[in-house]
Amino acid sequence: MSRYGPPSALRSTSATGCIENGRLTVNNAADTTSEPSAIEAAPPGRRSRLARLGQLLLGLLPGIALIVFWQWAAGRLIKEIYVSKPTAVAQRLYEIFASGEIYPHLWTTAQELVLGYVVGVVLGVIGGYALGRSPRMANVLEPYVMAFYGIPKIALAPLFIIWFGIGVWSKVALASIMVFFLVFYNVFSGVRGVDQELVNLTRVMGANERQLTRHVYLPAAAPYVMLGMRMAIPYSVIGVIVGEFTSSIQGLGLFIHEASATYDPAGVFAGITILLVFVIAANLLASRLERRLLRWRTLSGARPNEI
Amino acid sequence: MTDDPAIAFDGIGQDFPAPGSNVPLRVLDQISFGVDSGKFTAVIGPSGCGKSTLLQMAAGLLAPTRGLVRHRGRAVASVNRDVGFVPQQAQLFPWKTLLENVELPLLLRGVAPAERRRRVAAALESVGLEGFEHHYPSQLSGGMQKRGSIARTLVYRPDVILMDEPFGALDAQTRMLMQHDLQSLSFEAGATVVFVTHDITEAVLLADNVVVLSQRPSRLLTNIAIEIPRPRDVFEPFRNVGFEMAYESVWSAFRSQVDIRHRLH
Numbered sequence: 001m002s003r004y005g006p007p008s009a010l011r012s013t014s015a016t017g018c019i020e021n022g023r024l025t026v027n028n029a030a031d032t033t034s035e036p037s038a039i040e041a042a043p044p045g046r047r048s049r050l051a052r053l054g055q056l057l058l059g060l061l062p063g064i065a066l067i068v069f070w071q072w073a074a075g076r077l078i079k080e081i082y083v084s085k086p087t088a089v090a091q092r093l094y095e096i097f098a099s100g101e102i103y104p105h106l107w108t109t110a111q112e113l114v115l116g117y118v119v120g121v122v123l124g125v126i127g128g129y130a131l132g133r134s135p136r137m138a139n140v141l142e143p144y145v146m147a148f149y150g151i152p153k154i155a156l157a158p159l160f161i162i163w164f165g166i167g168v169w170s171k172v173a174l175a176s177i178m179v180f181f182l183v184f185y186n187v188f189s190g191v192r193g194v195d196q197e198l199v200n201l202t203r204v205m206g207a208n209e210r211q212l213t214r215h216v217y218l219p220a221a222a223p224y225v226m227l228g229m230r231m232a233i234p235y236s237v238i239g240v241i242v243g244e245f246t247s248s249i250q251g252l253g254l255f256i257h258e259a260s261a262t263y264d265p266a267g268v269f270a271g272i273t274i275l276l277v278f279v280i281a282a283n284l285l286a287s288r289l290e291r292r293l294l295r296w297r298t299l300s301g302a303r304p305n306e307i
Numbered sequence: 308m309t310d311d312p313a314i315a316f317d318g319i320g321q322d323f324p325a326p327g328s329n330v331p332l333r334v335l336d337q338i339s340f341g342v343d344s345g346k347f348t349a350v351i352g353p354s355g356c357g358k359s360t361l362l363q364m365a366a367g368l369l370a371p372t373r374g375l376v377r378h379r380g381r382a383v384a385s386v387n388r389d390v391g392f393v394p395q396q397a398q399l400f401p402w403k404t405l406l407e408n409v410e411l412p413l414l415l416r417g418v419a420p421a422e423r424r425r426r427v428a429a430a431l432e433s434v435g436l437e438g439f440e441h442h443y444p445s446q447l448s449g450g451m452q453k454r455g456s457i458a459r460t461l462v463y464r465p466d467v468i469l470m471d472e473p474f475g476a477l478d479a480q481t482r483m484l485m486q487h488d489l490q491s492l493s494f495e496a497g498a499t500v501v502f503v504t505h506d507i508t509e510a511v512l513l514a515d516n517v518v519v520l521s522q523r524p525s526r527l528l529t530n531i532a533i534e535i536p537r538p539r540d541v542f543e544p545f546r547n548v549g550f551e552m553a554y555e556s557v558w559s560a561f562r563s564q565v566d567i568r569h570r571l572h
Binding site: 195197198200201202203204205206207208211215216219220222296297 | 363366367368386387388390391392394396398400401402403411412415416443445459463
């Protein structure tokens, strides 16, 4: 396990692939923004392929058990009209894809998610970096950021609809503002936490401000940027779906909303399943990026013992 | 080259704001001494006396409250890029391989790639780390990280090397080996070194001059020349001719600063 890394509390959890399932529920991604938690580490060592397959199956087991239980319980313990059942959801999924009904919704929501996420991350990184580097600016602006952070962003949805219309942009705005704060605070604390001695040392070595950014601040902040980006994924989904619930012409949120309004739980679960796939795919992409960028953190200490 | 010492501390005083008090805490007071070119100077004093603060001033990272630090006659007013700083912790960049770490100062100073490669290889070889170029610091032991840190300083041949208790965190054996290597490296290179430590044996074994500071507010108690011939045996200090006498003279200045009776209870 990595015992190094940025000074504050970066825990490493051994995690690949399937844990994403466990983390999916949209609002459990911890509201602690200033204190980064769970960052992945330790790619599997030299384990045999068979063992890895077993591990995968073991990871899938709770999910399968849940689905089996759901199938069994629907109509027995709980009325099917409340919870539908997996086969009905699968059936519904097949229908909406076969009929092509879902594609316009998918396309709209995908656009909103990607745009909202990217805008939020870019602004968050820039803002967090700028304030992290300049304590004076941070002293002035941080209380304001803090105050805005305290606003429940969901309350802004109606306002954004008025400002940006009921099309794509109100959802992009809502998603990006949720993403922004998460990324902002992570990057801000990451940059602020850079070891001052290391910075001074690099200055003595001959670094100017630009070189300091490139060789010290950015790499030191990278784990925080990645953490913020990962935590922000479910939040971008919340932003977009809430926006679509509030008012929209098209989108998965609207689809789910309509399904629930017409007492169609299978439709609701079908929509949720699609969102789930979105989030899983985004998480996989993020962990791949993370593993590439933070290779130095994930190398386990196979340290030679002689000095 | 002039007769100016490599580094001259001239009437240095330093106050730090004391928490919960309007009266600042006086840490250093009227400290003056010179570090001659090509000499190894050890600065020794009780903990908290501001030894490290002196190094930070020489590196231009901290402006003294009173007095002036000169580097070859020129007042140090901003970050001093003509020195090399070896901190207490190795402070290698964890996101860079050993090679990239050692290469960085050359990169920052715009040295051409071919020259960089040559000098990095030489520096790594001089500290015995060839073969570990592509390891990340986390994959190296504490001693190896320290060697890397020293190589990263040697590689750009700074005019003066400032070392802040560099071996304090190492285990006893590693420490002796490092002292041994540092002695030969600095002797061969004719390097000018200012070495802060709280270990009398280390100071006496490595240095040409030992500067002894008092407790806070620190004053310079004495500046003792160590005449033990080189190369000195760091593994069995007492075998060096003149070691006992040198140790004795440093200790007699130092002991007044340590409350022995208090420590024994």
